[in-house]
Structure formats: structure tokens, C-alpha cells
Amino acid sequence: MEIFRRLIPIVFIFSILFSFQSSGQQKKWSLEECISYAIKNNIQVKQQELNAEFNQNTLFQSWINALPTLNGAASHSYSFGRALDESTYRFTKDTTIQSNNFYLSSSITLFNGLQTQNTIKQNKYNLLVAQKDVEKIKNDISLSISLAYLQILLNMELLEVSKSQLDITKQQIKRTSQLVEAGSLARGSLLEIQAQAASEELSIVNAENYLNISYLNLTQLLELETVSDFTILVPELPVPGEDFLIEQVNLIYKDAENVLPQIKSAEYSLRSSEIGLDIARGSRSPRISLQGSYSTRYSNIRQRLSISDDEFTFPIGVVEATGQPVVSFPQRITQMGDYPFGDQFKDNLAYGLTLNLSIPIFNGWQTNTAISNSKLSVLNSRYQLQYTKNLLYKEIQQAYADAVAALKKYRATEHAVSSMEESFRYTEQKFNVGLVNSVEYNTSKNQLTRTQSDLLQAKYEFIFKTKVLEFYRGNPLTL
Numbered sequence: 001m002e003i004f005r006r007l008i009p010i011v012f013i014f015s016i017l018f019s020f021q022s023s024g025q026q027k028k029w030s031l032e033e034c035i036s037y038a039i040k041n042n043i044q045v046k047q048q049e050l051n052a053e054f055n056q057n058t059l060f061q062s063w064i065n066a067l068p069t070l071n072g073a074a075s076h077s078y079s080f081g082r083a084l085d086e087s088t089y090r091f092t093k094d095t096t097i098q099s100n101n102f103y104l105s106s107s108i109t110l111f112n113g114l115q116t117q118n119t120i121k122q123n124k125y126n127l128l129v130a131q132k133d134v135e136k137i138k139n140d141i142s143l144s145i146s147l148a149y150l151q152i153l154l155n156m157e158l159l160e161v162s163k164s165q166l167d168i169t170k171q172q173i174k175r176t177s178q179l180v181e182a183g184s185l186a187r188g189s190l191l192e193i194q195a196q197a198a199s200e201e202l203s204i205v206n207a208e209n210y211l212n213i214s215y216l217n218l219t220q221l222l223e224l225e226t227v228s229d230f231t232i233l234v235p236e237l238p239v240p241g242e243d244f245l246i247e248q249v250n251l252i253y254k255d256a257e258n259v260l261p262q263i264k265s266a267e268y269s270l271r272s273s274e275i276g277l278d279i280a281r282g283s284r285s286p287r288i289s290l291q292g293s294y295s296t297r298y299s300n301i302r303q304r305l306s307i308s309d310d311e312f313t314f315p316i317g318v319v320e321a322t323g324q325p326v327v328s329f330p331q332r333i334t335q336m337g338d339y340p341f342g343d344q345f346k347d348n349l350a351y352g353l354t355l356n357l358s359i360p361i362f363n364g365w366q367t368n369t370a371i372s373n374s375k376l377s378v379l380n381s382r383y384q385l386q387y388t389k390n391l392l393y394k395e396i397q398q399a400y401a402d403a404v405a406a407l408k409k410y411r412a413t414e415h416a417v418s419s420m421e422e423s424f425r426y427t428e429q430k431f432n433v434g435l436v437n438s439v440e441y442n443t444s445k446n447q448l449t450r451t452q453s454d455l456l457q458a459k460y461e462f463i464f465k466t467k468v469l470e471f472y473r474g475n476p477l478t479l
Contacts, residue, residue, distance in 0.1 A: 028233040031149050031479045034222060035142045043222045048137050052130040059123040066084045068108035075101045097301050104294040113285025117276045120387075125272035132268065135261035140470070141221070146477050148218040152232055155214050155459040159207040161452050165445065166200040172441075173197060175432060183283055192438035202448075217406070219366050239410065248435060252472055253396050259474035260392065266385040272382040275372040284368040287358040294351040297344070304339040321478055355372075403465035410458040417455050420448040 029037075032341040039045055079097040109116065176190045212227075219227045257263050360367065430436045469478055 030233045032329050035145050038141050039138050045281050047133045055130040056128040058128050062120045062123045068106050070106045073103040077310040102296050107291040109382045110288040111285045113282025114280040115279050118275050122275040123270050125268045128264050128268040132261040132265035150460050150464050151214045155211040157456050162204045162207045165449050180220050182246050189438040196442045230250050249400050253393050256472040266388040270381040270385050280370040280374040289356045291354040296348040298341050302339045385438040399465050399468045406458050406462035413455040413458050416451050420451045424448045
């Protein structure tokens with residue numbers, strides 16, 4: 001027992017160390033992991049996938065509809081009071097009759113203007129449309145995730161800029177305090193620098209809030225329940241070169257037209273509407289179908305009948321003495337007792353085939369209206385395809401123009417930052433020896449901070465637009 005008492009503190013210490021180690025090894029999400037997780041868990045993607053499954057079921061059903069139908073029916077009935085005796089076809093009184101009927105039927109459409117075959121083709125294209133729509137929404141989510149991810153990286157760097165500026169200000173406060181104590185500067189200069197530090201502390205709080213909001217936006221896109229333990233992987237992000245800008249918009253669009261799902265979806269929708277027009281025209285065609293039936297029945301009051309060779313006469317309506325005609329039968333029918341279920345089932349079997357021909361002549365103008373609407377649907381699908389292509393071309397144009405503008409802004413801001421850093425160092429040196437006041441010092445410092453922020457924004461805007469253009473050409477989104 002003494003050994004166990006000594007081991008308990010050691011185990012406790014190791015458990016604490018292990019928990020700290022685990023918290024230090026917190027998972028960091030890469031962009032690829034975020035995109036994969038979002039696509040797997042996003043509700044809109046799941047809904048679109050369900051729509052694709054629905055179209056898959058519709059296609060399967062259209063295949064099955066081309067097969068013959070087969071239906072069976074069975075009934076058991078009771079009749080009371082006045083009822084028909086099936087053995088003599090005379091009505092009986094105060095008798096309970098039990099009867100069974102069995103029926104089996106099958107039918108197949110031999111020709112209906114190729115509507116069945118065209119329906120299968122149309123449903124194939126509808127399935128392809130649904131599948132491409134799934135890809136489209138996955139692409140949209142991927143772009144949204146990438147933008148949110150880059151926004152976090154931008155806010156991280158902006159926060160670091162704000163912190164570094166506050167560090168510089170704190171150092172300046174220390175130097176200014178020494179100069180004020182030495183009598184080289186007025187106390188007002190120190191107060192102004194301290195006010196500047198308070199303003200920069202507020203900037204840090206705002207930057208932290210922006211960073212937290214950007215984290216919240218990304219976790220909401222990922223459908224995560226909390227953001228407390230969520231962090232992202234910070235990659236090295238060199239500014240892309242200008243090589244891709246050599247490519248013309250037309251070349252980028254040509255690649256995008258061949259790979260992006262929204263174009264394929266619009267093309268498949270057009271093909272589906274064209275086949276829908278063929279289906280509508282098929283309504284004018286005659287229809288040929290084949291039907292078959294197989295049936296039998298049973299009644300508990302039916303009697304087995306025997307036939308004798310004695311000729312007898314059966315009057316129609318009245319007796320022969322009235323002068324009415326009579327029917328003579330060469331045989332006499334007499335009753336013979338019970339008629340078992342199995343024998344009735346076999347003896348009452350009946351079957352047949354029916355070939356049907358239906359020719360549409362006039363159906364309230366429904367066929368012509370359906371054809372006219374199908375033509376309008378084809379025309380609308382063509383417009384939709386052209387609109388989708390035009391929209392994609394405009395998006396590529398805009399992304400290309402934004403990338404060029406962001407690159408120009410980045411290059412110009414690079415020079416501005418370099419100049420502002422040199423100017424601030426010079427202003428700081430003059431401030432330290434009292435050649436400029438705190439207002440000029442703070443103005444120079446604020447200009448440097450704004451320029452650094454502009455540089456970061458231009459950098460990330462340029463990176464995102466280049467990623468979008470690469471994505472349009474079929475390349476995956478990576479950092």
C-alpha cells in the first residue's frame with residue numbers, strides 16, 4: 001500500500017504533463033483539409049446529392065417501365081338472400097354463397113412513338129445535370145472556403161502589424177519619458193505618444209476581433225459547432241509571379257469551358273429539353289400494346305353436373321302449348337353433387353390475348369400544346385446555356401482584371417512601404433533629438449501602418465484572384 005501511495009503523485013504529474021503536451025499538439029487545419037471537410041459535411045452538398053439520387057431512381061424506373069407489367073388479383077366474397085346459382089344460372093332464396101375469383105394479367109407497349117426510349121435518354125441527361133450541379137456547388141464551397149481561409153491569414157498579418165507598431169510606440173514612450181525627465185522635451189510630447197499607444201492598443205483589439213470573426217466565418221462554412229479549439233495551418237505564401245498574366249482571357253475561358261461543371265450542366269439541360277420535344281411529338285403516333293389475362297373462379301353452391309343421352313326440350317319464355325318456339329337438346333343435364341375447389345379451379349381456367357391499337361385524333365389540343373411548350377423549353381435551354389457561358393466569361397474577365405490591378409497595387413505599395421519605412425526612420429531620428437514634434441511623428445507612423453496594411457491586402461487579393469483563375473482552368477485549390 002505504501003508503494004501505491006508514492007505512485008499516485010507521480011501518475012498525477014505525468015497526467016498533467018500529458019494534457020499540456022496534448023494541448024500543445026492541437027490540430028491545425030490546412031486549406032485542403034478544410035475544403036474536404038466542408039464538402040463532406042455541408043448541408044447544401046448533401047441536398048444536391050439527394051437530388052442526384054432522386055434522378056438516378058427516376059432513370060432506373062424509366063428502364064423498368066419498358067418491361068411488361070404483371071398484376072394479380074384475388075377475392076373472396078359472401079352473398080346472402082337472393083343469389084345466383086352458378087350451376088343452373090337460376091336465382092336461389094335464403095342461401096349464403098361463398099365465392100372466389102382469381103385474376104392474372106400482363107401488358108406490354110409494343111410501340112408508342114419511341115416515347116419510352118426517349119424518356120430513358122432524357123432521364124440519363126437529367127441525371128448528368130444533377131451530377132454536374134453537385135460538382136458546381138462543391139466548387140462554390142471550395143472558393144468560399146479559400147476566401148475565408150485567406151481572410152484569416154490576412155487578419156493574422158494585420159494583427160502582427162498592429163502589435164509591431166505598438167511595440168515601436170512603447171519603446172518611443174520609454175525614450176520620450178527619459179527626454180522629458182532630462183528636460184529636453186515638453187511633457188505634452190509624452191502625453192501625445194501615450195495617446196498614440198492607447199489608439200494602437202484599440203487597433204489591436206479591433207484586429208483581434210476581425211480575426212475572431214474571420215475564424216467564425218470559416219467554422220460556420222465548415223459546419224463546426226465551436227471555434228474555441230480551431231486553428232489553421234499558416235503556409236508560406238510567396239507572391240505569385242506574373243507568368244500567368246501572359247495568358248489571355250480567351251485561353252483561360254477555353255479551358256474553363258471544357259472543365260467547369262456549370263457549362264456541362266447547361267449543355268446536358270439543352271439536350272434533355274431537345275429529347276423532351278421528341279417525347280411530345282411521339283404523342284401524335286399510334287400506340288400498339290399487347291395484353292394477356294389468366295383467370296379462374298370457385299363457388300360453394302356450384303354443383304357438378306352429369307349429362308345423359310336422353311333428348312329433352314327446354315321452353316323459351318312459356319310452355320309449348322302456347323305456341324311459342326322451343327329449343328330441343330339431344331342430351332339431358334342432371335345434378336351430380338358437390339364440386340370440389342380444386343376441380344372448379346382447374347375447370348374454370350380462362351385465358352386470352354388482346355392486341356390494342358390506339359390512334360390519337362383529337363384530345364383537346366393537348367398534344368399540340370405540349371409540343372409548343374417543349375419547343376419553348378428548348379429555346380429557353382439554349383438561352384440558359386449562352387447566359388451561363390457569358391456569365392463565366394465575365395467572371396474570368398473580372399478575376400483577370402482584379403488580379404492585374406492587385407498586382408499593380410502590390411508592386412506600387414511595395415515601393416511605398418519601402419519609402420515610408422525610410423521616411424519613418426528619418427522622422428523618428430529627428431523626433432528623438434527634438435527636431436519634429438509628436439504630431440508629425442504620429443502622422444508618419446500612421447502613414448506607414450496604413451501602407452503596410454494596403455500591401456498585405458493587395459498581396460492576399462492577388463493570391464486569391466490567381467487561385468481563382470487557376471481553378472477556372474481545372475487546377476485544385478491549394479496553398
